[in-house]
Amino acid sequence: MRGIHVKLLAIVLISVGLLLCWFKATRLGLPLVPTEKADVWTVEAKIGFKARKASPVKIRFYIPRQPAGYTVVDENFVSGSYGLTTEDDGVHRVAEWAIREIQGYQVLYYRLYLSRDTTVSNITTSTQSIPAPVPRFVQLPEALDSAAKGLMAEVRNKSADNKTFVRELLVQLNSPTANPNIILLRQGIENKEQWVKRIIDLLASANVTARLAHILILKDGLKHGVLSPWLEVFDGKQWLALDPEKGEPGMPEESIVWHVGDDQILSLDGGNSAKVEYSVTERVQDRTLVAEHRARQMGSRLMEYSLFSLPVSVQNVYRVLLMVPIGAFLIVILRNIIGLKTFGTFMPILIAMAFRETELLWGMALFSLLVTLGLLIRFYLEYLKLLLVPRLASVLIIVIILMAIISIFSHKLGFDRGLSVALFPMVILAMTIERMSLVWEELGAAEAMAQGVGSLIVAAISFICMSNPYLEHLIFVFPELLLVILAFTLLLGRYTGYRLTELWRFRSALRG
Numbered sequence: 001m002r003g004i005h006v007k008l009l010a011i012v013l014i015s016v017g018l019l020l021c022w023f024k025a026t027r028l029g030l031p032l033v034p035t036e037k038a039d040v041w042t043v044e045a046k047i048g049f050k051a052r053k054a055s056p057v058k059i060r061f062y063i064p065r066q067p068a069g070y071t072v073v074d075e076n077f078v079s080g081s082y083g084l085t086t087e088d089d090g091v092h093r094v095a096e097w098a099i100r101e102i103q104g105y106q107v108l109y110y111r112l113y114l115s116r117d118t119t120v121s122n123i124t125t126s127t128q129s130i131p132a133p134v135p136r137f138v139q140l141p142e143a144l145d146s147a148a149k150g151l152m153a154e155v156r157n158k159s160a161d162n163k164t165f166v167r168e169l170l171v172q173l174n175s176p177t178a179n180p181n182i183i184l185l186r187q188g189i190e191n192k193e194q195w196v197k198r199i200i201d202l203l204a205s206a207n208v209t210a211r212l213a214h215i216l217i218l219k220d221g222l223k224h225g226v227l228s229p230w231l232e233v234f235d236g237k238q239w240l241a242l243d244p245e246k247g248e249p250g251m252p253e254e255s256i257v258w259h260v261g262d263d264q265i266l267s268l269d270g271g272n273s274a275k276v277e278y279s280v281t282e283r284v285q286d287r288t289l290v291a292e293h294r295a296r297q298m299g300s301r302l303m304e305y306s307l308f309s310l311p312v313s314v315q316n317v318y319r320v321l322l323m324v325p326i327g328a329f330l331i332v333i334l335r336n337i338i339g340l341k342t343f344g345t346f347m348p349i350l351i352a353m354a355f356r357e358t359e360l361l362w363g364m365a366l367f368s369l370l371v372t373l374g375l376l377i378r379f380y381l382e383y384l385k386l387l388l389v390p391r392l393a394s395v396l397i398i399v400i401i402l403m404a405i406i407s408i409f410s411h412k413l414g415f416d417r418g419l420s421v422a423l424f425p426m427v428i429l430a431m432t433i434e435r436m437s438l439v440w441e442e443l444g445a446a447e448a449m450a451q452g453v454g455s456l457i458v459a460a461i462s463f464i465c466m467s468n469p470y471l472e473h474l475i476f477v478f479p480e481l482l483l484v485i486l487a488f489t490l491l492l493g494r495y496t497g498y499r500l501t502e503l504w505r506f507r508s509a510l511r512g
Helices: 004-024 144-157 161-172 180-186 192-203 287-298 311-321 323-337 345-359 360-382 388-412 415-423 427-444 444-466 469-477 483-494 500-505 507-511
Strands: 037-051 057-063 068-079 082-087 091-098 102-117 209-216 222-225 226-235 239-242 257-259 267-268 271-286
Touching: 004 271, 004 483, 037 057, 057 271, 057 287, 068 388, 082 226, 091 345, 144 161, 144 180, 144 192, 161 180, 161 226, 180 192, 180 311, 192 209, 209 222, 222 287, 267 271, 311 469, 323 345, 323 444, 323 483, 345 360, 345 427, 345 444, 360 388, 360 483, 427 444, 444 483, 469 483
Parallel strands: none
Antiparallel strands: 037 102, 037 271, 057 091, 057 267, 068 102, 082 091, 209 226, 209 257, 222 271, 226 239
């Protein structure tokens, strides 16, 4: 029964750990490797205008609301002495600057920092989740109305539903060989925005609801940029983005919807010559930071209670401490499965942690030197017939003296690595020397050397795993994986089979 209980507990721990890891990687976007970077777009809207003398000034500027396919990493407003408020009605978002009195040419800035949402591949729907719009009635001029009816009849015959109807209409409206009806409908159009509005009116006359969208194409190094008009059609459930010239679904690969609707992007009271220009730059940022902002934007409480909420100095401590269970799990495998002998259970882990500062080869050399010198002095203390506690205290004092001597001589000889001997856990060294001397006396030099070499091997393997940057990143970002390690440790705790060293030892009997 106990075996079944352990297995069920292990299954629960593994399931919880992997599910939490999967959620954080897929939903929050936390990276699985430390080298993952994210492209962060810095979008700056520069608003310039000339204020009238002795007149209050109020500026209303539409800003993006949760751009589809992107995570808002940060945003800020450069307002100077202006008062600033933002409004969000669930469909539109507006920034409003106001000041009682100012004069001369004025400049305001709005900056937005965006990162691509890797969970979205192609943006074909709008971010605006609103109820079905009320169809509007549009009365075209008499000349245009007859041309529109003729065109609509032709398009309807070549389509099967609203989607194919819209695409066929766009193809014919933008055809280089237009018929007289289309030529008439193009008259009076001066820019692309007016052309999109004309398309919206034509669709409204056919009971198809559409609206104007203003998009910004994200291009690194863009200066003095402007918004591009785009078409969005309601299919009964959601808004679908369409290229107003080609009729292709979706938007340009790197672009965001800045505003939807016929309202002016920028309105000004108390001034004139208002103008807005857009600049875009691209830079690379750690994906982990981007995922933090994304989690906060989603309202997830998981990141608030994660290790990232701790001060940076404390985070650095846990980056080391969280690797200790990895070393402990390795010791379980190396001792219970393989059969390596060590001095103590967790002494190799502490030595491996010291190797993080000394580096592996220097650390093993310094450790061997200290243990050898300490062991020689420990044999001398045996002749003094000291009690246990005074003997251990003497060994500890001798270890510290040896560490100081090695540091001084290595510094004089120009070996700066020798200074790192001070990072070794002195109490563990003292206990290792004491334990090795006892094994030497009771079981012989061969057994003592076997346990000493085994301790060094385990410490070296633990160091290699505990200092691996990918493994360190995984455990720190996804500490729930420690539950998986705990589960396997519990399962190995029920292992009572042969160790690999025992199979080698009794290989001749097994063959017989």
